[in-house]
Amino acid sequence: MDCHEVPNNYAVFTCISCHEHNQVDMDDKHSNVQGYIYESGACLSCHPDGSKGNAFNHNNSIFPLTGAHLTTDCQQCHVTGYQGTPTECVACHQTNYNNSTNPNHQTLMLSSDCEQCHTTNPGWEPATFPIHNQFFELLGAHINISNCNDCHNGDFNNTPNTCIGCHLNDFNTTTDPPHQTLNFSNDCLQCHNMSGWIPANFDHTFYLISSNHNNVNCIECHSQPNYQPQCLSCHLDDFNSEHNPGDPTECWNCHSTLERTHKGRRKTR
Numbered sequence: 001m002d003c004h005e006v007p008n009n010y011a012v013f014t015c016i017s018c019h020e021h022n023q024v025d026m027d028d029k030h031s032n033v034q035g036y037i038y039e040s041g042a043c044l045s046c047h048p049d050g051s052k053g054n055a056f057n058h059n060n061s062i063f064p065l066t067g068a069h070l071t072t073d074c075q076q077c078h079v080t081g082y083q084g085t086p087t088e089c090v091a092c093h094q095t096n097y098n099n100s101t102n103p104n105h106q107t108l109m110l111s112s113d114c115e116q117c118h119t120t121n122p123g124w125e126p127a128t129f130p131i132h133n134q135f136f137e138l139l140g141a142h143i144n145i146s147n148c149n150d151c152h153n154g155d156f157n158n159t160p161n162t163c164i165g166c167h168l169n170d171f172n173t174t175t176d177p178p179h180q181t182l183n184f185s186n187d188c189l190q191c192h193n194m195s196g197w198i199p200a201n202f203d204h205t206f207y208l209i210s211s212n213h214n215n216v217n218c219i220e221c222h223s224q225p226n227y228q229p230q231c232l233s234c235h236l237d238d239f240n241s242e243h244n245p246g247d248p249t250e251c252w253n254c255h256s257t258l259e260r261t262h263k264g265r266r267k268t269r
Contacts, residue, residue: 015043034058034065035074042074045082063087067120089114096124103156108135136161140194163188170197177222 006012016026016038023038030036033046035058046056058065063085065072077092078085090097090112097105097112110117110131117127129148132138136159138145145151151166152159164171164186171179171186184191191200213221221229231251232239239249248254 013040013044015040015047019043034070035072037073037075039075041078041082045074045078068122069120089118101157102154107157141196142194163192 002018003013003015004010005014005017016023019026026038027036033055036042047054048056069077074082086092093114094112097114100106103110105112116131117129118124148156160166167188168186171184171188177184179186191202220234221231223230223233228250229252232249235251239247239251
């Protein structure tokens with residue numbers, strides 16, 4: 001009856017009735033004990049045989065305490081007792097998983113194995129995302145992005161997966177050549193790859209179909225800031241010999257293909 005003070009219910013017991021009536025003294029004796037609380041069930045969990053020197057050490061168990069677990073009260077994990085307590089994260093953190101909205105773990109069907117992305121640090125941060133390639137494959141320059149917020153801006157649910165979704169400002173402010181002025185496609189991968197903006201490829205469709213232009217340096221034709229082709233920088237003699245004075249000098253307005261330009265030039269009149 002010294003330990004089981006509730007008559008006819010021997011599942012209820014007390015340790016602190018006999019072992020220290022002063023909680024301040026008991027708290028002081030356990031100042032270096034992780035997860036200590038002044039409660040009889042906690043006493044038994046650490047001193048199962050009543051011995052002071054044979055106290056339970058969590059770090060020698062199958063579940064060493066790290067991170068936020070160091071300051072967690074024992075009863076938060078051992079709500080149903082100390083035997084058979086699960087060691088899987090989700091056993092205690094299913095509610096955290098279900099209520100997570102950024103990103104929404106349930107909607108994205110993320111694994112409930114918390115250790116894939118998280119450590120035991122408080123607040124679930126910092127976190128990694130090793131399955132990123134299942135949602136957006138990180139290649140080239142994207143591999144070296146160390147700060148997730150550079151792309152996600154704190155929103156992990158609605159990040160676009162198109163180039164222009166992140167690089168619209170790059171497109172709008174590019175002046176060499178001016179993408180907006182020249183009505184370039186905003187499908188960046190038509191000219192660029194994920195390793196960087198340079199080098200880039202540009203499908204001229206018409207201007208380079210002639211072998212005469214395949215090895216021409218870009219600046220030979222595009223010497224002006226507006227990037228309109230300067231045909232006469234190379235073809236002035238052709239122009240003077242085949243056109244009348246005052247004819248327009250915008251060669252591309254009449255010579256829509258180099259096949260026509262180089263295989264039977266037509267004279268303007």
